[in-house]
Amino acid sequence: DATDWGAIARQLAPVEVIDEAVLVKKRSRDFFWYSPILNAQLKRSFGDLVAVPKTREELAHCLAVAHAADIPVVLRGGGTGNYGQAVPLRGGLIVETTGMNRILEIGEGFVRVEAGALMADINRALIAEGWEMAMFPSTQDIATIGGFVAGGSAGIGSLSNGALREPGNLIALKALSVEAEPKEHLFEGEEALQIHHAWGLNGAITEVTLKTVPTRDWIGCMATFDTYRDCYAAGYALASRAGIGCKLVSAVEARIVGYFPRLKDHIRADRHLLVALVPAEGLEAFRGLIAAQGGEIDLAMTDPERVAAGLPHVFEFAYNHTTLQVLKADRSATYQQIGVPDASDAEAVARVEAALGEDVWQHHEFARLDGKVVAFNLPIIWFSTEERLREIDDIYRAHGHSVWDAHTFHVEGGGLKGNYRHLAWKKRMDPKGLLNPGKSRVWEDVRHLDADEIEALDRD
Ligand code: FAD
Numbered sequence: 001d002a003t004d005w006g007a008i009a010r011q012l013a014p015v016e017v018i019d020e021a022v023l024v025k026k027r028s029r030d031f032f033w034y035s036p037i038l039n040a041q042l043k044r045s046f047g048d049l050v051a052v053p054k055t056r057e058e059l060a061h062c063l064a065v066a067h068a069a070d071i072p073v074v075l076r077g078g079g080t081g082n083y084g085q086a087v088p089l090r091g092g093l094i095v096e097t098t099g100m101n102r103i104l105e106i107g108e109g110f111v112r113v114e115a116g117a118l119m120a121d122i123n124r125a126l127i128a129e130g131w132e133m134a135m136f137p138s139t140q141d142i143a144t145i146g147g148f149v150a151g152g153s154a155g156i157g158s159l160s161n162g163a164l165r166e167p168g169n170l171i172a173l174k175a176l177s178v179e180a181e182p183k184e185h186l187f188e189g190e191e192a193l194q195i196h197h198a199w200g201l202n203g204a205i206t207e208v209t210l211k212t213v214p215t216r217d218w219i220g221c222m223a224t225f226d227t228y229r230d231c232y233a234a235g236y237a238l239a240s241r242a243g244i245g246c247k248l249v250s251a252v253e254a255r256i257v258g259y260f261p262r263l264k265d266h267i268r269a270d271r272h273l274l275v276a277l278v279p280a281e282g283l284e285a286f287r288g289l290i291a292a293q294g295g296e297i298d299l300a301m302t303d304p305e306r307v308a309a310g311l312p313h314v315f316e317f318a319y320n321h322t323t324l325q326v327l328k329a330d331r332s333a334t335y336q337q338i339g340v341p342d343a344s345d346a347e348a349v350a351r352v353e354a355a356l357g358e359d360v361w362q363h364h365e366f367a368r369l370d371g372k373v374v375a376f377n378l379p380i381i382w383f384s385t386e387e388r389l390r391e392i393d394d395i396y397r398a399h400g401h402s403v404w405d406a407h408t409f410h411v412e413g414g415g416l417k418g419n420y421r422h423l424a425w426k427k428r429m430d431p432k433g434l435l436n437p438g439k440s441r442v443w444e445d446v447r448h449l450d451a452d453e454i455e456a457l458d459r460d
Contacts (some may be wrong), residue, residue, distance in 0.1 A: 001091060003071060005049050006095070011065045015058045016099070018050035023262040027076060028093050032084035035334055036383050037407040047074060047088040052100040056114075056206040062095050063204060067178050069388065072437050075200035077116060077147025082320060084409040085151045085199040089438035091212040095204070097146050104207065106131065106416055110171055111212050115146025115205040134161040134169055138319040146205045146351060149173060149196055153416065156248045156277065156315045158367040159239055161213065165193055165416070166369070169211050169297070172355040175203030185429070194425040194435040197416045201443075202419035202434050203429035218247070222263070222299040223290045224271035228253045228353070231272035232375075233346040234293035239366035239373045240344075241304040242280040249366040250275040250318035256361050256380055259326045260317055266309070267298040275318050287378060319378070322363050326380050337414070338377035339402035340364070349375075354361040359384065360392055377401065410441040420446065424455035452459055 009017045018024060023453075028046040032038040048071075053059040066073045072092030076456045079086050088094060097116030105112040105123050109408060111131070113122055119133065119140035128134050135157030137143055143152075149170060154163045164170055170192045176182040184206060187195055195202050225231035228251070235251040238244065252273045257263070267273065274295065278286045283300065290297050301309065313418040317325065326333045343366065352360055359382040364375045381392060393403045423443055426435070428451045433443065446454045 001048070001321060002098060003048065003069065007351045008065065008069060008071065008135050009049060012051050012062060012070075015062055016052040016054070018052065018129055024048065024050055024094070026087055027079065027096060030079045030081045030086045032082065032087060032409070033331075034082050034320070034327065035407045036332075037386055037389070038084050038319035042084045042087045042089075045087050045089050046091065047094040048091045050094045050096055052096045052099050056100065056176070056184065059095065059097070059100065059204055059206060060184075061226040061378075062093065063178045063182040063236070064180060066093050066434055067180055067182075067432065070432065071434065073204075073206055073434050074436050075146070075150065077144030077150075078118070078139065079147075080137075080143045081147065081151040081415065082406060084149075085436075085439070086147075087409070088436075089370060089409070092434075092437075093355060093407075097144060097350065100206070101144075106212075107363060109212055110209055112207065112209045113145055114207055115149075116144050119143055119145055119148060126212055127215050130215055131212040133157065134211045134213050135164060138313075138315045138321045143359070145208050149208055150198060150200050150205060153197060154367055155319060157174070157277050159209070159249055159373075160245065160247050160368065162368050162370070165196055170196055171211060172211040173205050173209070174207040175205045175429065178389045178432065178434050182359055196423045197411075197414075198426070199411045199439050200312075200423055200424050201411060201430070201439060202426040202435070204435070216245075217302065218277045219280055219283055220301050220303070221276045221278050221283075221286065221297065222267050222317075223274045223276070223295040223297045224268045224276065224313065225293075225295045226271065228272045229346055229350050230294050231274050232349055235274055235364060235366055236288070236343055236346065236373065237293060238289055239368075241285070244285045244289070245279050246276050246282070246286075247279075248275065248277040248315055248318055250322070251362070251366075252317065252322055253362040256322060256326060256363060259329050262312065263317065266311065266377060268296065270331060273317070275314050277314060315366055319365060322378065323380060332383055333379055334383045335406060336381055336388075336389070336396075337381065337404040337405065338396050340377055340403075341376040341400040343373050348399070349377075352396060352401060355395050355399065356392060359388070409439060410439050420454050420457040424451040427451040429455055
């Protein structure tokens with residue numbers, strides 16, 4: 001590498017830079033180590049320098065310097081992504097956005113924020129005004145809204161409000177191009193999807209406007225069951241009962257729950273766990289439903305009660321936090337992202353479970369897509385070889401399930417960016433291809449075309 005990083009650091013002034021090697025290395029990592037495959041591929045990939053802009057003008061300056069020097073740029077929020085989205089594959093400048101964290105506007109049903117704001121801070125500000133985010137990931141304490149929009153897909157609240165990409169959730173965003181003079185573009189409604197989940201390839205997000213919903217008194221609940229089948233069926237019934245209005249329903253099998261030491265004195269041992277966030281006014285109906293489904297309610301706490309009991313949020317036993325709890329004890333665990341073809345069919349879920357074998361432990365999240373209750377399977381997989389992992393994928397596929405691979409660092413791999421249109425936007429926003437290079441499998445094939453030609457590929 002012939003780049004004079006000292007000179008780049010000086011050109012970045014007055015933007016704060018971090019050049020201490022150990023800190024740069026730390027900021028070159030995310031949670032890719034959930035995957036042993038990604039871990040082997042990415043653990044030696046590091047950036048060269050970190051810039052920490054405080055304003056969009058400072059961010060624009062970072063992008064202009066990178067453009068002039070032809071150096072790769074990787075945007076970074078909290079660095080909590082699971083696919084190495086924020087790992088620089090070809091070195092270069094890491095731009096950490098956490099200094100751009102102002103909450104700009106709270107209005108009727110929306111919030112407008114800078115990209116580096118932490119979601120827990122956004123929620124805190126919203127709740128004080130009677131609102132909350134329509135959805136947020138379980139990493140809200142350390143993850144930024146820009147990182148969620150660029151790298152995430154759904155979360156707590158998606159049972160009520162759908163995935164982030166569904167109409168109305170992501171109202172608008174602004175992003176800077178990487179040019180000699182970076183320009184800020186506004187993307188509204190459907191257009192914003194060209195930047196959403198594009199892993200920072202298609203522009204540097206400066207500002208996001210999101211849907212908010214009236215906040216409610218949420219009760220963190222845990223119920224336990226004798227069989228996983230009953231637990232799953234109760235989860236589906238609860239998720240579908242619109243009158244109760246849960247924003248989170250997760251089913252976790254007993255062997256995984258064995259890895260949740262913090263719950264030891266709070267829930268019955270060796271039973272399958274249903275985690276739910278239930279609005280206070282839905283609690284009676286929740287109790288009735290759980291009893292009718294053969295479960296026992298072990299825990300039902302308001303947020304102050306939870307804090308007094310020294311317990312984390314119930315959602316820290318849901319979504320990918322479930323995997324994290326297991327990984328804390330044993331690094332040989334990993335996971336996969338599976339779509340269940342018919343969430344209402346508990347028998348079919350039991351059938352695939354039986355076909356999988358002892359190295360796959362079950363965990364399902366319920367959400368709503370296009371108004372319909374769906375289930376995502378995020379199983380714990382005890383990793384042996386990549387061949388076995390792919391065999392597990394095939395068993396799922398043979399049972400009609402979809403696999404959204406969690407073990408690839410290509411943006412096309414997870415299933416959301418299979419089109420060319422977003423790369424047409426990349427061409428417009430980042431003509432030199434400096435943003436997060438190496439993360440698109442097909443960009444190198446189309447980068448010589450102009451943006452309209454790339455867009456036309458989708459119509460062929
Ligand atoms: P980062 O990891 O820093 O970045 C993610 C991607 O966005 C990178 O490609 C980065 O280059 C890009 N990026 C960051 N900021 C910008 C910007 N301003 N402009 C352009 N690109 C940018 N995800 C979910 O969707 N739902 C979940 O429920 C969920 N649960 C999780 C639980 C655990 C325990 C873990 C480890 C991860 C989980 N994730 C989940 C993944 C991740 O935490 C979220 O997607 C999170 O919102 C990412 O935010 P971040 O600030 O950490 O982003």
